[in-house]
Amino acid sequence: MRAVGLVANPASGKDIRRLTGKASVFDNREKLAIVRRAVVGAIAAGAQHFIYMNDSHGIVRQALAEIDVPRGIKFEALPGPESSSAMDTVAAAEQMAQRDCAVVLVLGGDGTNRAFVRGWRDSTLISLSTGTNNVFPVMAEATVAGMALGLVARGQIKMAAVAGQGKIIDTEIEDEEPDIALIDAVLTTEVFIGARALMTPEALREAFLCRAEPAAVGITSLGGLIKPVSDRDEFGLHVTFSSAGKRLYAPMSPGTFESIGVGQSKRIKLGRTLRSQGPGVLAFDGERERVVGLGQKIVMQMSRTGPKVINLSRCLHKAATQKLFVRSN
Amino acid sequence: MAKKISTKVLTDLHLNMVRIRRFEEEAGKLMEDGKIPGALHLYVGQEAVASGVMAHLNNQDQITSTHRGHGHVIAKGGQFSPMFAELYGKATGYCKGKGGSMHISNMALGILGANGIVGGGPPIAMGAAFSNKFRKSKQVSVTFFGDGASNEGSFHEAANMAALYQLPCVFVCENNGFGEYTAQSNHQAVTDVADRAAGYGMPGVVVDGMDVMAVYEAAEAAVKRARSGAGPTLLECKTYRYYDHVGVRGMGLTYRTDEEVEAWKQRDAIESFEALLVKQGVMTQKKLDNVYARVDADIQEGIAFAESSPFPTEDDLLEDVYFVGAKS
Numbered sequence: 001m002r003a004v005g006l007v008a009n010p011a012s013g014k015d016i017r018r019l020t021g022k023a024s025v026f027d028n029r030e031k032l033a034i035v036r037r038a039v040v041g042a043i044a045a046g047a048q049h050f051i052y053m054n055d056s057h058g059i060v061r062q063a064l065a066e067i068d069v070p071r072g073i074k075f076e077a078l079p080g081p082e083s084s085s086a087m088d089t090v091a092a093a094e095q096m097a098q099r100d101c102a103v104v105l106v107l108g109g110d111g112t113n114r115a116f117v118r119g120w121r122d123s124t125l126i127s128l129s130t131g132t133n134n135v136f137p138v139m140a141e142a143t144v145a146g147m148a149l150g151l152v153a154r155g156q157i158k159m160a161a162v163a164g165q166g167k168i169i170d171t172e173i174e175d176e177e178p179d180i181a182l183i184d185a186v187l188t189t190e191v192f193i194g195a196r197a198l199m200t201p202e203a204l205r206e207a208f209l210c211r212a213e214p215a216a217v218g219i220t221s222l223g224g225l226i227k228p229v230s231d232r233d234e235f236g237l238h239v240t241f242s243s244a245g246k247r248l249y250a251p252m253s254p255g256t257f258e259s260i261g262v263g264q265s266k267r268i269k270l271g272r273t274l275r276s277q278g279p280g281v282l283a284f285d286g287e288r289e290r291v292v293g294l295g296q297k298i299v300m301q302m303s304r305t306g307p308k309v310i311n312l313s314r315c316l317h318k319a320a321t322q323k324l325f326v327r328s329n
Numbered sequence: 330m331a332k333k334i335s336t337k338v339l340t341d342l343h344l345n346m347v348r349i350r351r352f353e354e355e356a357g358k359l360m361e362d363g364k365i366p367g368a369l370h371l372y373v374g375q376e377a378v379a380s381g382v383m384a385h386l387n388n389q390d391q392i393t394s395t396h397r398g399h400g401h402v403i404a405k406g407g408q409f410s411p412m413f414a415e416l417y418g419k420a421t422g423y424c425k426g427k428g429g430s431m432h433i434s435n436m437a438l439g440i441l442g443a444n445g446i447v448g449g450g451p452p453i454a455m456g457a458a459f460s461n462k463f464r465k466s467k468q469v470s471v472t473f474f475g476d477g478a479s480n481e482g483s484f485h486e487a488a489n490m491a492a493l494y495q496l497p498c499v500f501v502c503e504n505n506g507f508g509e510y511t512a513q514s515n516h517q518a519v520t521d522v523a524d525r526a527a528g529y530g531m532p533g534v535v536v537d538g539m540d541v542m543a544v545y546e547a548a549e550a551a552v553k554r555a556r557s558g559a560g561p562t563l564l565e566c567k568t569y570r571y572y573d574h575v576g577v578r579g580m581g582l583t584y585r586t587d588e589e590v591e592a593w594k595q596r597d598a599i600e601s602f603e604a605l606l607v608k609q610g611v612m613t614q615k616k617l618d619n620v621y622a623r624v625d626a627d628i629q630e631g632i633a634f635a636e637s638s639p640f641p642t643e644d645d646l647l648e649d650v651y652f653v654g655a656k657s
Contacts, residue, residue: 010520025532198505202333
């Protein structure tokens with residue numbers, strides 16, 4: 001049986017948006033409890049082998065220490081942590097790919113999932129939200145997510161029926177390492193990365209969105225309140241921002257509404273290339289990530305080559321149809 | 330939040346960090362050479378925290394500092410000459426040579442004192458904040474403390490009362506991973522001190538303390554919140570001291586590895602900020618060199634001032650011990 005991967009980001013849900021907005025705090029004891037419930041659910045559904053990121057705060061390690069583990073269940077910690085940064089998640093993803101994990105539980109926000117996908121693009125994920133702007137991960141009960149992990153690891157559910165491959169934005173930055181975004185890539189007029197969160201509407205230049213969700217917060221909602229684009233659509237959305245344009249009133253982060261000047265918005269077919277250049281700062285999935293120098297070229301392209309995401313509801317309905325949790329005494 | 334950060338703000342942040350770094354490097358050498366008496370707890374590595382926070386304070390705002398307090402004093406406006414004089418124990422020092430490294434204070438700059446007692450600062454800052462609110466003065470008080478101090482009762486009591494009365498106070502935890510020589514994982518069960526904030530009823534935020542702009546932005550929000558009357562904030566800045574708990578390279582203790590120190594130095598706050606300033610065209614290498622030359626000249630002037638200053642006399646021994654009432 002293939003292993004289940006476990007990744008919990010100790011840094012998610014703690015940034016400046018607790019101050020500038022009204023974002024929830026995800027303390028690490030809560031993340032520990034989520035892991036515990038997920039592992040219990042996964043074992044109940046038949047998972048036997050877990051490989052986990054040895055995060056710098058010991059979230060998974062401590063969670064496992066508090067579970068009565070039945071005989072025959074194997075837990076393996078990956079080496080690390082090396083950097084106490086997002087690179088730990090990237091490294092864990094690379095190792096989970098080598099170990100061919102059937103499915104990985106990721107606890108974090110959009111940024112955590114982006115880091116994981118940087119390390120393993122073709123992964124199969126169940127992502128639970130413990131972040132701030134959470135478009136990619138879902139809010140769901142961890143016990144149920146765990147049940148789905150176990151079902152997938154045992155191979156009892158046909159993947160085609162419950163998993164969909166997501167869109168992704170590949171970004172080439174002249175003379176530097178490329179990067180990716182799972183939800184949105186934004187070019188800003190900022191000059192530094194700082195506290196990472198995008199908080200200044202006047203600094204927005206243009207955004208390229210895989211998903212423009214009106215029922216979410218962050219950059220995705222700016223697009224979503226103009227021209228919604230779902231994960232299922234075979235196109236993305238390109239939005240330019242302009243102080244001379246119409247004003248959009250939208251939640252840039254939890255509990256924070258801003259008036260934003262919007263220029264043009266246009267649907268962009270998958271595979272089409274967008275070009276731009278610095279100076280500025282590129283933000284991916286809601287966080288400032290890369291400083292781009294004056295004249296430095298940027299090329300972006302969206303494709304449906306992202307990770308596969310398990311639909312929890314569909315997965316558990318399949319299990320019910322197949323009576324996988326019904327046992328004869 | 331800041332809509333547009335000026336070049337002056339950026340260059341001032343850099344200048345402050347360089348002033349702290351070079352002061353501490355020279356102070357460490359002078360201590361090792363036996364010219365400065367006693368022990369110094371040096372701030373090298375943590376410069377981004379003091380610089381990023383203090384950028385939002387004025388001279389009327391107050392701070393309390395720690396045993397590792399030189400950086401806070403410099404960032405709050407402290408000058409090299411009276412600082413070196415204080416370290417030398419000279420009468421021209423900020424505390425007339427009687428306070429030394431761990432007790433520098435200056436009311437004109439709003440420095441309520443460095444403090445040799447771990448966790449001694451938070452109740453003082455909270456008391457100042459209570460006064461500020463009572464007097465409706467719009468002043469903000471900021472207390473700096475470490476991960477070790479966050480275990481002390483004094484911190485818990487101050488945080489509780491600050492939240493209860495919604496005081497204009499910012500709690501800045503400089504988590505450098507060690508309480509003296511004890512790793513954080515060996516002295517507290519939580520890994521983020523900021524997680525404790527919810528227990529008092531105030532927001533807690535984790536900040537990359539090796540990134541001066543991250544500290545700057547978070548501190549801006551916290552100080553603004555305090556000044557507007559919305560109450561206290563706990564900012565936890567993850568940082569690292571390059572030198573030992575005391576002195577430069579201490580007693581050969583094995584509480585951390587050279588590899589760990591080197592890994593943190595790879596993220597050095599000053600070097601990374603300089604790279605950013607050059608890339609964004611804010612500074613050139615020549616301008617950066619000029620900053621160091623100017624700071625080094627100030628340091629030499631400060632050392633010369635301290636070395637040529639007199640020691641306090643025996644007659645001064647009992648002066649400034651007790652406050653005997655304001656002069657009319």
